Amino acid sequence: MIIGVPIEIKNNENRVALTPAGAIEFVKNGHDVFIQHNAGVNSAFTDEMYIEAGAKILPTIEDVYAKAEMIIKVKEPIEPEYKLIRKGQLVFTYFHFASYEPLTKAMIESGATCLAYETVEKADRTLPLLIPMSEVAGRMSVQEGAKYLEKTFGGKGVLLGGVAGVLPAKVLIIGGGVVGTEAAKMAAGLGADVVIMDIDLQRLRYLDDVMPANVKTMVSNEYNIREKVQYADLIIGAVLVPGAKAPNLITRDMLPLMRPGTVLCDVAIDQGGCIETTKPTTHDDPIFKIDDIVHYSVANMPGAVPYTSTLALTNATLEYGIALANMGWKDACNTYESLRKGLNIVDGKVVYKGVADAFDLPYTDVKEVL
Secondary structure (H helix, E strand, O other), rough: EEEOOOOOOOOOOOOOOOEEEEEHHHOOOOEEEEEOOOOOHHHHHOHHHHOOOOOOEEEEEHHHHOOOOEEEEOOOOOOOHHHHOOOEEEEEEEEEEEEEEHHHHHHHHHHHHHHHHHHOOOOOOOOOOOOOHEEEHHHHHHHHHHHHHHHHHHOOOOOOOOOOOEEOOOEEOOOOOOOHHHHHHHHHHHHHHHHEEEOHHHHHHHHHHHHHOOOEEEOHHHHHHHHOOOOOEEEEOOOOOOOOOOOOOOHHHOOOOOOOOOOEEEHHHHHHHHOOOOOOOOOOOOEEEOOOOOEEEOOOOHHHHHHHHHHHHHHHHHHHHHHHHHOOHHHHHHHOOOHHHHHEEEEEEEEEEOOOOOOOOOOHHHHHHH
């Protein structure tokens, strides 16, 4: 199969979808790998490193899309790429369709096969291709939240861990999955007073067992959220409904309950956000204020740490990419249920129910396209 890896052109997206080590594995399996010139340079991988791995370099993004049978990316295609994607081409990337209707409609019109990292799901319901970036984003949410709590960035001027004689900051984390767990570990490690909420009692029992003493667990419901936002210095939205739009758990009318300079970090923004007042921001312009509440909602947080993120992503995606290339997407998806769950749009048909429901589109059972 012919594999293409274009430069990511989303704002400040410095990751690349494939490392030279990953390229070697595709070449060893008999596939041709084409990398766009300088696609890996922001992740510290040069064209020469890819050439040594057996890949070939193409000068433009148009060349890569025109050549490849399977496009491997990091982030969803943005508008300039829509016209480059053709019927029958396999695109393997993070799509997050349910949060953006124009992308969904563009991919329907393209006739391409869209296999989304974020909905590849194992039998135990874990999301193996979402986990590594969720780990990065969860840890970064505390790092960024601590920064924007500084007065110079519009925050309260609170040090997350406090000092002797001064109480630490209060951190509220809504969602006890991978993002929330990693955020809690980071915030606890910095000495903050942490509350993590989830609707799953079994998950809360687990977190209660493994977290340090400065992390408390609490059932997530509107009453408890309204109570805790009044005292929190940093609030992290870490809610995920796989393949579907995130619910708004912090609503506009809760903002007046918060103290000026509180920081909201919405890690769920890729899925539409779990805070009603957030909107996607960029690394160039990461925050905005509403009612003196700082909102941080960068849609590609791991793009700021591309070396770590690229290695972590390729570690997770490589075995699935090799299976798709070796077997073809239909046979691979028939063989592996986890990959089958990654199919979102095939030849103009929406085959993932969460996406169809998000925009009231016709839904086709994935078995029909296989």
